Amino acid sequence: MQQLRMFDTLAGEKRDFVPQIEGHAGVYVCGPTVYDMAHIGHARAYVAFDTIVRFLRRHFKVTYVRNFTDVDDKIIRRAAELGENPTAVSERFIVAFREDMARLGVLPADVEPKVTEHIDEIIAITKTLVDAGFAYMSNGDVYYAVDRFAEYGKLAKRKRDDMDAGVRVEVSEIKRNPLDFALWKGAKEGEPFWDSPWGPGRPGWHIECSAMSRTYLGETFDIHAGGKDLIFPHHENEIAQSEAAHGKPFARYWLHNGFVNIDNEKMSKSLGNFFTIRDVLKRFDPLTLRLYLLSTHYRSPISFSDAGLQEAQNRLRYLMQTMARLEASVTEGSIEGSMRAPWVSEMVDRFESAMADDFNTPRVLGDLSEAFKLINETIDQPGDRDVDARTLRVVFSHLKNIGSSIGLFEELSADVLARLDTLEVSVAGIDPKVVDELVAARIKARAEKDFVRADEIRASIESMGVMIKDAGNTTTWEIKKTLPLE
RNA sequence: GGCGCGAUGCCCAAGUGGUUAAGGGGACGGUCUGCAAAACCGUUAUUCAUGGGUUCAAAUCCCAUUCGCGCCUCCA
Incomplete structure (x- = not known):
């Protein structure tokens, strides 16, 4: 295989990927906080990392962990609004999230741990930090003392002095340093809680990932990923916690996906400019959305628009029509011999090469174009029968191979076309x-x-x-x- | 204010030191068709925000400028 290179946020550049244990790769992706329906930003992140993990599996034995944050302020607030208990809320949105991901062709992770099922591990790592003097108790909470970790800021490329200057006025007698963050929050009236050495309470946000990644991948593991918005403070804090607790490096490669923008602005709840996956799938096919997301490199911002989705859906129809013609024309037989075009035998190599270069899915999609033209041309304007038949067989096999890595061409194209017809007729009324x-x-x-x-x-x-x-x-x-x- | 990212044709989007700047959409011309549509073929950036510099050689490296965006608070 080609040497796989990926952009590591910590290093600030593309690095050769050399796993900790040869032939294996441990991957941890920060999962959603389940207090609402998943939006397009989630779709982007999880489609991107699904595609990356699918590719990694071609060359490594992968352990893919993606958590659910199922206890948190927002979930508690939402539950109060709805008059339900927090567990009911989180469970409901976990089910919805899994449905959405399945529709987008995002495969389940090997382990999908929940915070509420790892409280013991969270308490254990918190205790280690308290005992080692990296954390302190204050007002019923436990805080991480940022000043104790000399390398704090190394992921976000920020000096502590810079951050101090920019910190918004936050009058807190509780924290020693405004940047300190809660590892454990003392229970308040009506909130879920667990017993701990510091009294009843619940975990802070960042500690869960340190605890769960250690449980399933070890103290040092290969790849940690998430949205760019998690770089600071979430991932910075994870590094501080885990490296202080274990005295060794945490994740060896950090991958971050770019934002989804609406009208050139980050899509976010506070701006009110977000779309849920379900909203979009009322009007566009799930594969349209997947194709659309894959058509921009995972680290670049993607500008979300109806026109862009419509273009992707038109393209999806072309791809599926062509696949349908191919499925109907391909025959059993030999694949040995000359091809209608010399590059046909190199399709998979080219795919490998594009993906090995920081998972360049737009290049993959671009390279696929000539294969689709060739299919139509071969069927419309037949040449030598043996060469044609052989070429179609090989192209078909390569497309299936590549498709299984990018999550396209996995369904029967006729089924996708029928689904598109039904959807478009219904949308058009x-x-x-x-x-x-x-x-x-x-x-x-x-x-x-x-x-x-x-x-x-x-x-x-x-x-x-x-x-x-x-x-x-x-x-x-x-x-x-x-x-x-x- | 601090830190960081980006600017490629009408639109989307690869390319980050070296023969002709991928690919898709659109537009226009052609083949096919009763005519269309679809499919296929052809045309559509001597040029990569602007101004300097480094180099035999730059869209690709360096500096400055302009514009856009993000993070510094929950966020994929």
Whole structure:
């Protein structure tokens, strides 16, 4: 295989990936806090890391851990609003999250630990930090003393003095340093709590990942990933906790995905400009969203728009139509011999090369274009029968191979096309029966060579936003591929 | 204020020192078609925000400027 290189946030550059244990890779991705429906930002992160993990599995035995934060201020607040208990709320959104991910083709992680099931481990690591003098008790809480960790700020590339200057006014008699953060929060009235050496309470946010990653991957592991917004303070704090507690390096490579932007601004709840995955999937196919997300490099910001999604969906239809033609044309037989195009035998190598360079999925998608052209060309304009048949077999096999890594071409294309038709007809508000009747009338007119009449009928169909495709004796129709004007 | 990221054709988007700057969309022309649509073919950036510099050689490195964005508070 090609040497895999990935951009490591801590190093600030692409580095060769050399796992801790040869042939193995331990990956921890920060999962969602389950207090609401997952949004497109979640979709982006988890599609990106799903694709990365799928690729890693081609070359390593991977242990992929992605947690659920199921106890937290926001969950407690939400539960209070709804009059439910926090566990009911978190469990409900975990189920919804898993459904959303499944639709996007995001495979489950090997381990999906919940914070509430790892309280003992969290208490243990907190105790280590208190005993070693890295943490202190104050007002019923336990805080991490940032001043005790000399390298604090190394991930976010920030000096402590710089941060002190920028810290917003936060009058707190409780913390020694404004940057100190809670490892353990003393229980307040009506909140869930667990017993601990510091009294009843619950974990702070950052400590859970230190505890759970150690449980499943060890004190030092290969890859830790999440959204760019987690770099500071979340991941910075994790490093401080774990490296102070263990006296050894924490994650060896740090991967961070870029934001989803709306109108050139970060999508966020406070701005009110976010979309849930479910909102988007009412109008676009899950694979459309996946293809769309994969068409921009995972570290770059992606600008989210209807026009972009519509373009992706049009492209998805092309890919699926072409795959359908390929599935119908491919035959059993030898794959030895010359190909219709010399690069056909190198498709997988090129894929490997693009992915080995910091998981360049846009390049992968770009490279795929000529394969799809070749499929259509081969079927439309046959040449040497043996060469054609062999070429289609090889292309098919390579596309399946590559597709299994990027989460496309895993379903039968006919099924995806049917799903697209159903969705688009429904979104356009069109009654298929009406169209079918008009199409039948047009077929009759054409059979009678009454092209004036046929064209009139087609015009009326098109005015509904539907386009007609005559292919031989059959006529099909689909929703016009239009891009919304912006 | 501190720190960091980005600016590639009409739009989206790869490329980060060296032959002709991927790919997709759009537009235009062609093949096919009764005509269309789809599919395929062709055309569409001597140029990579701007101004300097380094180099035999830069979109790619350095400096400055402009613009946009992010983090410094919960956030994928």
